[in-house]
Amino acid sequence: MRDLAAREDLHCLNTATLGYREPIEITVRRVAQAGFRKITPWRQEIEEDHPERASAMIRAAGLEVAAYCRTTYFTADDAAGRRAAIDSNRKALEAAAVLGAPMLVAVVGGLAPSSRDAAACREQILDGLHALLPTMRATGVKVALEPLHPYYAADRSLLNTIAQAIDWCERLDPAREGWFGIAVDAYHAWWDPSLEESIRRAGTRIVALHVCDWLRETRDPLLDRGMMGDGVIDLRRLRACVEATGFGGAVEVEIFSQLDWWRRDPDEVLRVCRQRLATAC
Amino acid sequence: MRDLAAREDLHCLNTATLGYREPIEITVRRVAQAGFRKITPWRQEIEEDHPERASAMIRAAGLEVAAYCRTTYFTADDAAGRRAAIDSNRKALEAAAVLGAPMLVAVVGGLAPSSRDAAACREQILDGLHALLPTMRATGVKVALEPLHPYYAADRSLLNTIAQAIDWCERLDPAREGWFGIAVDAYHAWWDPSLEESIRRAGTRIVALHVCDWLRETRDPLLDRGMMGDGVIDLRRLRACVEATGFGGAVEVEIFSQLDWWRRDPDEVLRVCRQRLATAC
Numbered sequence: 001m002r003d004l005a006a007r008e009d010l011h012c013l014n015t016a017t018l019g020y021r022e023p024i025e026i027t028v029r030r031v032a033q034a035g036f037r038k039i040t041p042w043r044q045e046i047e048e049d050h051p052e053r054a055s056a057m058i059r060a061a062g063l064e065v066a067a068y069c070r071t072t073y074f075t076a077d078d079a080a081g082r083r084a085a086i087d088s089n090r091k092a093l094e095a096a097a098v099l100g101a102p103m104l105v106a107v108v109g110g111l112a113p114s115s116r117d118a119a120a121c122r123e124q125i126l127d128g129l130h131a132l133l134p135t136m137r138a139t140g141v142k143v144a145l146e147p148l149h150p151y152y153a154a155d156r157s158l159l160n161t162i163a164q165a166i167d168w169c170e171r172l173d174p175a176r177e178g179w180f181g182i183a184v185d186a187y188h189a190w191w192d193p194s195l196e197e198s199i200r201r202a203g204t205r206i207v208a209l210h211v212c213d214w215l216r217e218t219r220d221p222l223l224d225r226g227m228m229g230d231g232v233i234d235l236r237r238l239r240a241c242v243e244a245t246g247f248g249g250a251v252e253v254e255i256f257s258q259l260d261w262w263r264r265d266p267d268e269v270l271r272v273c274r275q276r277l278a279t280a281c
Numbered sequence: 282m283r284d285l286a287a288r289e290d291l292h293c294l295n296t297a298t299l300g301y302r303e304p305i306e307i308t309v310r311r312v313a314q315a316g317f318r319k320i321t322p323w324r325q326e327i328e329e330d331h332p333e334r335a336s337a338m339i340r341a342a343g344l345e346v347a348a349y350c351r352t353t354y355f356t357a358d359d360a361a362g363r364r365a366a367i368d369s370n371r372k373a374l375e376a377a378a379v380l381g382a383p384m385l386v387a388v389v390g391g392l393a394p395s396s397r398d399a400a401a402c403r404e405q406i407l408d409g410l411h412a413l414l415p416t417m418r419a420t421g422v423k424v425a426l427e428p429l430h431p432y433y434a435a436d437r438s439l440l441n442t443i444a445q446a447i448d449w450c451e452r453l454d455p456a457r458e459g460w461f462g463i464a465v466d467a468y469h470a471w472w473d474p475s476l477e478e479s480i481r482r483a484g485t486r487i488v489a490l491h492v493c494d495w496l497r498e499t500r501d502p503l504l505d506r507g508m509m510g511d512g513v514i515d516l517r518r519l520r521a522c523v524e525a526t527g528f529g530g531a532v533e534v535e536i537f538s539q540l541d542w543w544r545r546d547p548d549e550v551l552r553v554c555r556q557r558l559a560t561a562c
Contacts, residue, residue: 111497116515122474150431153472154497154513164474191434193403193445216392216435221502232435234397 011277012038012066012250014210015045018269019262024054027266032061034270038250041099042069048091051098058099066250067144067183067208068096073109074128075121075158085109086128090135097139103207105144105183110155122158129172129180136179144208145169146183149191151221162189162198169205181207184242185254187214187225190233196241203245211235211281212255223258227272229280239281251281292558293319293347293531295491296326299550300543306338308547313342315551319531322380323350329372332379339380347531348425348464348489349377354390355409356402356439366390367409371416378420384488386425386464391436403439410453410461417460425489426450427464430472432502443470443479450486462488465523466535468495468506471514477522484526492516492562493536504539508553510561520562532562 013036015027022030024045031039039058046054046068058065072088089104096104108125115121132143145165148157159165165182173180182205189195191214199206213231218224228235239251253273255261261269294317296308303311305326312320320339327335327349339346353369370385377385389406396402413424426446429438440446446463454461463486470476472495480487494512499505509516520532534554536542542550 111513116513118472118474118515150472151502154495154499158472158474160472160474191399191431191439191441193399193439193441214435218435221432232392232397234399 012252014254075109183208185210293533295535464489466491
């Protein structure tokens with residue numbers, strides 16, 4: 001068991017938790033003042049043609065960038081759409097490098113708009129991910145594959161389990177150079193009967209741990225995520241299982257909550273996040 | 282490929298599709314008149330102290346009962362609650378036998394109200410299912426384990442994939458006597474990257490096939506299921522995959538749709554179901 005100070009070093013705030021209501025400079029100031037050491041910003045907050053300014057500001061606030069969110073969906077009905085996604089994701093990798101983010105989070109996309117062929121769309125995604133490798137090598141930024149809850153398979157992600165992410169890592173990175181890793185998100189993964197077995201099997205492929213909670217009476221499958229401790233997930237057990245693989249990275253709070261937390265004072269949200277990271281995770 | 286007449290013999294209507302708005306005798310008449318040969322009724326429609334009346338009426342209409350819906354959730358915070366669920370499910374098996382249903386569909390329950398321990402709750406469920414065996418043997422009614430979409434893990438079912446259902450069948454029925462089988466429901470299972478592999482592996486364990494569709498723009502994760510052909514599921518491929526295991530049972534339409542189909546004229550709903558069974562499945 002790490003001591004408390006070391007564990008606090010791991011506290012990371014994904015800015016989605018604050019609902020993107022304020023400019024990044026204000027968010028960064030609040031996050032640093034609340035005692036977080038790490039931050040994961042979203043692309044809509046960063047001017048990607050000139051990420052240097054945001055990068056300098058984040059460093060000046062004493063924060064490290066844990067990751068950068070996120071890829072454009074790789075699936076599309078035509079080749080032009082798929083190429084455009086790859087171009088966008090190359091640009092994200094370059095911005096991530098300037099921000100000092102070691103990884104870009106991949107939310108890979110659901111079925112292409114006119115498709116019912118999940119297998120074919122998964123191949124589109126794998127092709128798109130593979131096409132990023134030269135930029136990944138050039139920038140040094142990895143890709144963290146984030147399996148999303150199966151609820152989002154149609155419209156957001158055809159990558160839905162940790163087991164599937166392991167298979168994809170093995171296909172994309174057979175020599176285990178480490179360019180592709182796995183982001184384990186409690187909300188997306190908690191239900192999986194193979195969760196602990198998959199985490200053990202993923203081992204050092206795990207590069208990120210996201211926490212929030214699944215509310216028993218969920219009112220919206222996208223924007224009603226709960227604060228850690230308010231729902232049904234055994235977060236302490238999950239964290240211990242992930243850390244048993246050797247993972248020692250950030251514990252990142254990511255709460256999409258239009259119905260509750262996005263309506264509250266941002267400093268209150270950050271204070272509760274910090275408290276629950278200590279007591280519920 | 283079977284000829285069309287033989288395939289029409291397989292058309293089954295799960296009465297949930299009509300929203301339980303009318304007494305069972307009216308529903309049975311409509312379903313038979315629409316050309317269905319099989320029906321799966323729900324417990325709230327059947328007087329379980331005297332199921333003989335409903336049974337006779339269904340037979341008189343020329344319908345067979347494909348299955349009976351469904352078990353009471355097996356999970357509970359205390360032993361009394363778990364015993365009550367088992368008693369209720371024994372009664373359901375006895376009613377199913379009178380109705381001539383070869384199987385009771387098992388929707389097994391989510392986390393017990395005060396629990397965050399999914400593994401312990403899954404054991405509660407397995408214990409409850411195992412306790413039904415004497416009644417199953419006495420009545421001749423099997424249990425069809427229905428994996429539900431992971432969206433329902435907290436509040437409805439901790440059985441969420443076909444692979445998990447196979448494991449449970451192997452535990453509950455190691456000698457393969459056939460008392461426990463698997464109901465494959467397109468809505469619950471379509472997203473699974475291991476779907477086809479799991480179906481092949483399940484083989485003759487598969488005892489039921491439920492169809493509806495997943496709407497790309499789903500407005501409600503429980504009550505906005507789509508008509509076959511209106512969503513993203515490749516139902517023909519799924520059906521072919523299930524039938525390749527040797528399955529020759531009913532193709533059962535089960536559509537929970539408070540937002541659309543439950544508001545329409547029941548005869549129109551049944552007509553569209555029959556048409557889509559022929560063209561989309």
